[in-house]
Amino acid sequence: MRQLDPKLAAQRPLDIFVFSIESVQGQSLKTHEDSLRLLEKLGFKVGEFQVFEDMNRVIEHCEKVKNLRGDLPFEIDGVVLKLNDLSQREKLGYTSKNPKWATAFKFPPEEVETMVRSIEIQVGRTGNLTPVAHLTPVQISGSTVSKATLHNEDYIAEKDIREGDVVVVRKAGEIIPEVVRVNMDKRGPDTKVFEFPKKCPVCGSAAYRNEGEAYRQCLNASCPAQVRRKMEHFVSKKAMQIEHIGASIIERFMDQGIIEEIPDLYRLEEKKEKILSMDRMGEKSYQRMKDSVEASKQRDLHRFVYALGIPYVGEKTAKVLAENYDSIDEIVGSSKEAFEQIDEIGTVIAKEIEAFFQEERNVVLVEALKKAGVNTEKKKTNTQASRVFEGKKFVLTGTLPTLTRDQAKELIEKHGGSVSGSVSQKTDYLLAGEKAGSKRDKALELGIDILTEEQLMEWVR
DNA sequence: TGAGTTCTTG
DNA sequence: TAAAATGGGG
DNA sequence: CCCCATTTTACAAGAACTCA
Structure with missing residues (x-):
C-alpha cells in the first residue's frame, strides 16, 4: 500500500476490515458494539466480534478461535479483547504507549530449530554489552531470522547456550526473534560453555558488572561504539529528528573523520569537500542532510533533553523535565533535591540527571550545541501550537x-x-x-x- | 509489589 | 525483518 | 535506465529497572 502512486496501490487486491471508529457527528455511541454496528450499517466490513459478560466465556472464545485459525482466509496471530463500554474506557485511559482498556491474547508462536553460528557482543548507547546470537538463517512465520538477542550474561548461562548449539527459535509477537532453549540431544561433543567477555569488544577497556545488575558495561565514555550509538540516538526520529542521517552515514562519517562528536553534525559545511568525495555522496545528498540538520535547531526542549541520552531519561521523563523547567540551563543549574520534588522522578533518576550535568564533557556538549544555534528553551505555547488547521x-x-x-x-x-x-x-x-x-x-x-x-x-x- | 518506563533487539 | 523511496553513479 | 546503498517505517516483546 505504501506507494507514492495511488494507482499502483489500487491495482493490488486489497480489502479492509474496519475495527474502530474515532469520532462520529450527530450520534452518541455508548459502546464499541454500537460503533461496529454503525460501521456495518454504513457498509463497511468489520472484523468478527462478540460481546461477553463473563471472563470465562472470553477465555473459551480465545481457545475456540485458536482452533479456527487454520481455516481462515487470512492470517491472524491472536484475539483482541476490548472493553465494550466507552465511558469505562475513558476512565481507564492510556499509558504513554498503550490503552489500558484493551489487550491481546496471542497464539503460541511457531517454533523452528536452527544453529547458533556465533555469539557476538554489541555495545549500546549506554555502554551495555548485549550478546546477540548469529544464527543459520531460517524462515519463521513469514520472514527470515538470522539473529536473536540473548539479553545478557545470565540469560546465556541459565539456558547454557553455546556457539554451535542447535536451538529452538521463535518470533515473540510474530516479530522479535527469541531463543527458547537448546536442543541438548543435538549438542556436539566439543562445544564450550560460552564465556562472556570481560572487556569491551570495541575499545578494549574493562567491562564492569555491578552487584545486582544484569548488564556488564563499558565505562569508557569515549568508546567509539558508544559515541556512535549516542549520535544515532541524537538524530533519531523521537529525539532531534535529523532526517537522512542514519546509522550507516554516522559510521562512515566517523570512519572518515568527518565527525567525531555530536556538535560536528552542525559543522558539515566545513567538511563539504570530503563528504562529496565519498562514494555515493552527491550534492543532493549533502544538501538534504544539511537542511535536516538546520531544521533540527528548532526542536522543542523535551526533544533536546531526550536527545542528550541521560540514563533513565527517556521520552516520558524528558517531557516531565521540560514541563518543569523552561530551558536546559535551568535544568543544568538545578539539583537532585529539586528533581526529586517532581512527580515521577525519584531518587535514582534525580541522581542520574545531576551526575550527568556534573560531567564536564556533558556541559561542554550542551554549550557547543547552544553555540551551534540549537534551541535549548521551551517554546512558547503559541509557537509550539500545531498547524492542524493550516489552510482550512x-x-x-x-x-x-x-x-x-x-x-x-x-x-x-x-x-x-x-x-x-x-x-x-x-x-x-x-x-x-x-x-x-x-x-x-x-x-x-x-x-x-x-x-x-x-x-x-x-x-x- | 504492581504499574509504567527505559533499553534493547530483529 | 521487509519493503518502498531516493539519489549516486555507471 | 538500472543497480545499489541508505533511510525510513511499521511491526513488537522481554528484561531490567524506577516510582510510589
Whole structure:
C-alpha cells in the first residue's frame, strides 16, 4: 500500500476490515458494539466480534478461535479483547504507549530449530554489552531470522547456550526473534560453555558488572561504539529528528573523520569537500542532510533533553523535565533535591540527571550545541501550537458549550486556520453549537463537515 | 509489589 | 525483518 | 535506465529497572 502512486496501490487486491471508529457527528455511541454496528450499517466490513459478560466465556472464545485459525482466509496471530463500554474506557485511559482498556491474547508462536553460528557482543548507547546470537538463517512465520538477542550474561548461562548449539527459535509477537532453549540431544561433543567477555569488544577497556545488575558495561565514555550509538540516538526520529542521517552515514562519517562528536553534525559545511568525495555522496545528498540538520535547531526542549541520552531519561521523563523547567540551563543549574520534588522522578533518576550535568564533557556538549544555534528553551505555547488547521476555513454558528466565539476563533487561528462569516463552497468546516440556524442548513446542503466544540478540542490536542 | 518506563533487539 | 523511496553513479 | 546503498517505517516483546 505504501506507494507514492495511488494507482499502483489500487491495482493490488486489497480489502479492509474496519475495527474502530474515532469520532462520529450527530450520534452518541455508548459502546464499541454500537460503533461496529454503525460501521456495518454504513457498509463497511468489520472484523468478527462478540460481546461477553463473563471472563470465562472470553477465555473459551480465545481457545475456540485458536482452533479456527487454520481455516481462515487470512492470517491472524491472536484475539483482541476490548472493553465494550466507552465511558469505562475513558476512565481507564492510556499509558504513554498503550490503552489500558484493551489487550491481546496471542497464539503460541511457531517454533523452528536452527544453529547458533556465533555469539557476538554489541555495545549500546549506554555502554551495555548485549550478546546477540548469529544464527543459520531460517524462515519463521513469514520472514527470515538470522539473529536473536540473548539479553545478557545470565540469560546465556541459565539456558547454557553455546556457539554451535542447535536451538529452538521463535518470533515473540510474530516479530522479535527469541531463543527458547537448546536442543541438548543435538549438542556436539566439543562445544564450550560460552564465556562472556570481560572487556569491551570495541575499545578494549574493562567491562564492569555491578552487584545486582544484569548488564556488564563499558565505562569508557569515549568508546567509539558508544559515541556512535549516542549520535544515532541524537538524530533519531523521537529525539532531534535529523532526517537522512542514519546509522550507516554516522559510521562512515566517523570512519572518515568527518565527525567525531555530536556538535560536528552542525559543522558539515566545513567538511563539504570530503563528504562529496565519498562514494555515493552527491550534492543532493549533502544538501538534504544539511537542511535536516538546520531544521533540527528548532526542536522543542523535551526533544533536546531526550536527545542528550541521560540514563533513565527517556521520552516520558524528558517531557516531565521540560514541563518543569523552561530551558536546559535551568535544568543544568538545578539539583537532585529539586528533581526529586517532581512527580515521577525519584531518587535514582534525580541522581542520574545531576551526575550527568556534573560531567564536564556533558556541559561542554550542551554549550557547543547552544553555540551551534540549537534551541535549548521551551517554546512558547503559541509557537509550539500545531498547524492542524493550516489552510482550512471555518465558520462559526450557534452558542458553544464552553468557548466564546472569540476564543474559538483565536484557537482556530492559532492552529493555522481562518474564520469567516458565512458558509460557502470554500468553507471547510462549520463549528456548530446550540441553536445553530440557517448556517447549519446551508452547510448540510453543501456537504460541509460540521464539528462540535468537543471535536475541535480533540483535534488540537 | 504492581504499574509504567527505559533499553534493547530483529 | 521487509519493503518502498531516493539519489549516486555507471 | 538500472543497480545499489541508505533511510525510513511499521511491526513488537522481554528484561531490567524506577516510582510510589
